[in-house]
Amino acid sequence: MKRRFRELSLIFLLFLCIFAVACSNPATTTQESNGSNVPSATVETTPIKNNVLILSTTTSTENSGLLDYILPEFTEDTGYDVKVIAVGTGQALKMGEDGDADVLLVHAKASEEEFIQAGHGMERFDVMYNDFILLGPTEDTLNLKQVAANDIVKAFTLIAEGNKTFVSRGDDSGTHKMELNLWKEGNVQPSGKWYVEAGQGMGAVIQMTNELEGYTLTDRATYLSMMNNLDLQIVVEGDTKLFNQYGVIAVHPGKNDKINADGADAFIKWMLSDKGQQLIGEFGKAEFGQSLFIPNAK
Incomplete structure (x- = not known):
């Protein structure tokens, strides 16, 4: 009888020990998962739903090297990866109209404003500028540097009268639109x-002009990035008509459900920010001794 009582007592004590251990360690699973005895804190974050941003822009911003300079900083600051589609401004605006891009960086202000008025874009912001220049062969037989040094319309007229080779973008780009206005x-x-x-x-147009020993209208930034491999020179510059303003526009999110409106907003805010403007202004100084684009966000 005593032996039976002792066995029951041992079983009871064992049960109490198991129960005590279970009660003293209610968060065993949590502690093993986070490797700490301190309960995990809940961090409130706003995850990026779509981290790919489609930027439709002009070939000048890509050919000059500007995008390679600033976009890594934008990605680091915001988490958005940018897919660049470099085309003429007309085609870039058409991509926005069709909902095939999230944000535009272009340089044909009148066309940009029409784009906004038609309901394709949200709002247009000035972001930077440079200028157009007229390039010609080193043997400038028309002597444009002397007779039309800062008169671009006169230079165009003399080129036409002399039947001198002129290479046009011919692609409805901002540069092409400017050129057509000057002929007009x-x-x-x-x-x-x-x-x-x-x-x-x-x-490609500058390279073709170089091979044909002709004339062409270009933005200064693209020329400077290529000039060491060219037999071309600047024959006309400084005319106020050659001012080249760039604007940034978010495509209207109502185009389709794939438009990355948050990414477009982040890009515009970053481009207009102190950091974005500073990087734009710095670009080109080390290599060319001058800024290739002048920031002018308001």
Whole structure:
């Protein structure tokens, strides 16, 4: 009888020990999962739903090297990876109209404002500027550097009258739109063998002009990035008509459910921020001794 009582007592004590251990360690699973005896804190975060941002922009911003300079900083600061599609401004605006891009960086203000008025974009912001220049062969037989040094319309008129080779972007880009306006101001309808419509980006057009020993209108930034490999020179610059303003626009999110409105907003805010503007202003100084784009966000 005593032996039976002792066995029951031992079983009872064992049960009490197991129960005590279980009660003293209620968070065993949690502690093993986080490796700490301190309960895990809940961190409130706003995750990025879509971290890929489609930027449709001009070939000048890509050919000049600007995007390679600033976009890694943007990605580091915001977490958005940028897919760049470099085309003429007209095509970039069409991509926005079709909902195939999230944000635009372009340089044809009148067309940009029409884009906004048509309901394709949210709002347009000035972000930076540079200028257009007229390039010509080192043997400038028209002597434009002397007779039309800062008169671009006169230079265009003389090129047409002399039937000198002129290579046009021919792609509805901002540069092409500017060129067509200048011919119109000079009452010139460009046509004939001397007028070559390339349908190419700025870098390709400059290279073609170099090979043909002709003339072309370009943004200064792209020329400076290529000038060491060219036999071309600046023959006309400084005319106020050659001002080249760039704008940034978020595509209207109502286009489709794939538009990355948050990413577009982050890009615009970053480009207009002190850091974005500083990086734009710094670009080119070390290599060329001058800024290739002048920041002017308001």
